[in-house]
Amino acid sequence: MSRFWSPIVHTLTPYVPGEQPRMAGLVKLNTNENPYPPSPKVLAAIAAETGDGLRLYPDPVSLKLRTAIGALHDVDPSEVFVGNGSDEVLAHAFMGLFSHDRPLLFPDITYSFYPVYCGLYGVRHVTVPLDDAMQVGVDDYRQPAGAIILPNPNAPTGSALPLAEIERLVSEHPDAVVAIDEAYVDFGGESAIPLVKRYPNLLVIHTLSKSRSLAGLRVGFAIGQRPLIEALERVKDSFNSYPLDRLAAAGATAAIEDAAWFDETRGKVMASRARLTSELEAMGFVVLPSAANFVFARHPEHAGAELAGKLRERAIIVRHFNKPRIEDYLRITIGTDDECRRLTEALREIV
Numbered sequence: 001m002s003r004f005w006s007p008i009v010h011t012l013t014p015y016v017p018g019e020q021p022r023m024a025g026l027v028k029l030n031t032n033e034n035p036y037p038p039s040p041k042v043l044a045a046i047a048a049e050t051g052d053g054l055r056l057y058p059d060p061v062s063l064k065l066r067t068a069i070g071a072l073h074d075v076d077p078s079e080v081f082v083g084n085g086s087d088e089v090l091a092h093a094f095m096g097l098f099s100h101d102r103p104l105l106f107p108d109i110t111y112s113f114y115p116v117y118c119g120l121y122g123v124r125h126v127t128v129p130l131d132d133a134m135q136v137g138v139d140d141y142r143q144p145a146g147a148i149i150l151p152n153p154n155a156p157t158g159s160a161l162p163l164a165e166i167e168r169l170v171s172e173h174p175d176a177v178v179a180i181d182e183a184y185v186d187f188g189g190e191s192a193i194p195l196v197k198r199y200p201n202l203l204v205i206h207t208l209s210k211s212r213s214l215a216g217l218r219v220g221f222a223i224g225q226r227p228l229i230e231a232l233e234r235v236k237d238s239f240n241s242y243p244l245d246r247l248a249a250a251g252a253t254a255a256i257e258d259a260a261w262f263d264e265t266r267g268k269v270m271a272s273r274a275r276l277t278s279e280l281e282a283m284g285f286v287v288l289p290s291a292a293n294f295v296f297a298r299h300p301e302h303a304g305a306e307l308a309g310k311l312r313e314r315a316i317i318v319r320h321f322n323k324p325r326i327e328d329y330l331r332i333t334i335g336t337d338d339e340c341r342r343l344t345e346a347l348r349e350i351v
Contacts, residue, residue: 008120011119012116012119012120013115013116013119014116015112015113015116016112017031018030018031018032018319019031019317021317023315023317024315025315026315026316026317027315027316027317027335027339027342027343028317028333028335029316029317029318029332029333029334029335029339029343030317030318030319030331030333031215031319031333032155032184032210032292032293032294032331032333033209033210033213033215033333034209034210034211034212034213034215034265034269034293035269035333035334035335035336035339036213036265036268036269036336037213038212038213038214038251038255038261039212039213039254039255039258039261039262040261041254041255041257041258041261042214042251042254042255042258043251044254045250045251045253045254046247046250046251046254048250049246049247049250050247053246054246056246057242058242058244058245058246058249059249060237060241060242062082062244062249063077064249064253065082065219065221065244065249065252065253065256066080066081066082066221068253068256068257069082069221069223069256072256073193073223074194075193075196075197075223078226078229079196079223079224079225079226079229080221080222080223080229081221081222081223081224081229081232081233081236082219082220082221082243082244082249082252083219083220083221083222083232083236083243083244084218084219084220084240084243084244084248085207085209085218085219085220086181086183086205086206086207086209086220086221087113087220088218088220088243089205089220089221089222089232090113090114090117090149090179090181090205090220091117091120091121092232092235092236092239093149093177093179093203093205093222093232094117094118094120094121094123095121095235096231096232096234096235097147097177097179097203097228097231097232098121098123098146098147098149098177098179099121099122099123099146100146100147100176101146102144102145102146102176103124103125103126103144103145103146104118104123104124104125104126104145104146104147104148104149105125105126105127105128105141105143105145105147105148105149106125106127106128106148106149106150107127107128107129107130107136107150107151107154108127108128108129108130108325109130109134109154109156109157109323109325109326110150110151110154110155111151111155111181111183114149124146126143128140128141128143130154130157130325134157134159134288134296135157135159136150136152136154136159136161138161138165138168138169138172141169141172141173142172145173145176146176147176147177147178147179148169148173148176148177148178148179149178149179149180149181150166150169150178150179150180150181151180151181151182151183151184152166152180152181152182152185152189152192153184153185153187153188153189153290153291153292155183155184155292156294156296156319156321156326156329156331157288157290157296158184158288158289158290158291158292158294158295158296159288159289159290159291160185160188160189160190160291160292162190163190163191163192163194163195166180166190166192166195167192167195167199170192170195170199170201170202171199173201174201175201176201177201177202177203177228178199178201178202178203179202179203179204179205180192180202180203180204180205181205182204182205182206183205183206183207183209183210184210184211184291184292184293184294185206185291186210186211186262186266187210187211187266187269187270187273187291187292187293188270188290188291188292189291189292191204192204193223196223196224196225197225199225200225200227200228201228202224202225203222203223203224203228204222204223204224205220205221205222206220206221206222206223207219207220208220208221208252208255208256210293211262211265211266211293212252212255212256212262213255213265214251214252214255217247217248217251217252218248219244219248219249219251219252269293269334272334272335272336272337272340273290273293273295273334275337275340276295276332276334276340276343276344277290277295279340279344280295280297280344280347283299283344283347283348283351284299284300284301284351285297285298285299286298286299286300293333293334294331294332294333294334295331295332295334296326296329296330296331296332297329297330297332298328298329298330299328299351301351302328302350302351303327303328304320304321304326304327304328304329304330305320305322305327307320307330307347307350307351308320308330310346310350311343311346311347311350314346316342316343316346318330318331318332318333318343319331319332319333
């Protein structure tokens with residue numbers, strides 16, 4: 001604490017990111033990074049930008065990247081917003097679209113950055129409990145709302161709603177912005193982007209950190225009808241007119257355009273997820289259905305903190321949340337097949 005802090009700093013409870021440990025021989029399965037490298041075309045595009053052009057500011061509207069995203073998802077580039085990771089895109093949405101007289105709604109067990117942004121921007125919110133099966137119930141959102149944000153698939157549970165349920169949620173709240181955070185959708189979920197043309201209140205947010213293997217580059221985007229995108233742009237240009245540098249924009253564009261690499265690597269992750277789920281269930285774990293690049297699992301005879309601690313002793317890091325309802329679960333990122341093998345061998349010894 002300091003007497004120089006502004007009043008808002010005293011009230012903040014900052015987001016705690018996943019640990020980035022430095023351990024020899026580490027199996028790192030705690031932050032949902034892709035176990036496979038980015039496309040070689042990404043590396044070539046970044047290398048091509050490391051010349052004299054770095055003395056110049058980047059394109060403030062990232063038109064080439066927005067055009068590539070628009071072509072991929074069949075929307076106009078003017079309906080695409082890009083930012084420094086999806087967290088920045090989310091931050092602008094909280095400020096520009098979610099602060100209303102009625103509360104923002106989101107699940108009680110979900111991405112833990114949401115309440116942090118509410119505190120930072122003074123957004124009143126109400127959490128909607130997941131059901132006993134840790135699933136989102138669209139009917140539970142039939143209450144007054146200024147806006148709704150819902151990860152699909154949800155994090156940390158990994159469960160996904162079908163597109164018909166997402167459309168029902170959007171159509172039942174025509175006077176509220178409904179943001180669908182699709183950070184993990186490429187691993188088995190149904191994207192809501194095709195609904196954007198029909199629903200002016202729908203904003204869909206993506207990241208290139210997961211399925212495009214670019215967590216270190218920090219690129220995210222949102223797709224929505226032009227008035228929603230303009231709100232994000234107005235916030236951005238009141239904060240930072242150049243959120244994406246030349247290297248990030250070039251690498252992200254190449255990643256979006258390399259469909260073959262994207263399909264190959266996400267296919268590997270989904271296949272590994274299926275194998276890991278089967279092996280965990282054979283050991284007695286309860287594993288929630290996952291459409292993400294992680295699984296959420298608990299063992300009825302072992303506390304989550306105990307399992308996480310014993311795995312750490314074996315240089316295997318998973319994510320444990322010491323929170324009500326989920327304190328016995330582990331969120332396990334899907335690694336390479338060798339990393340998954342080391343994990344399951346360790347768990348067999350423990351349980």
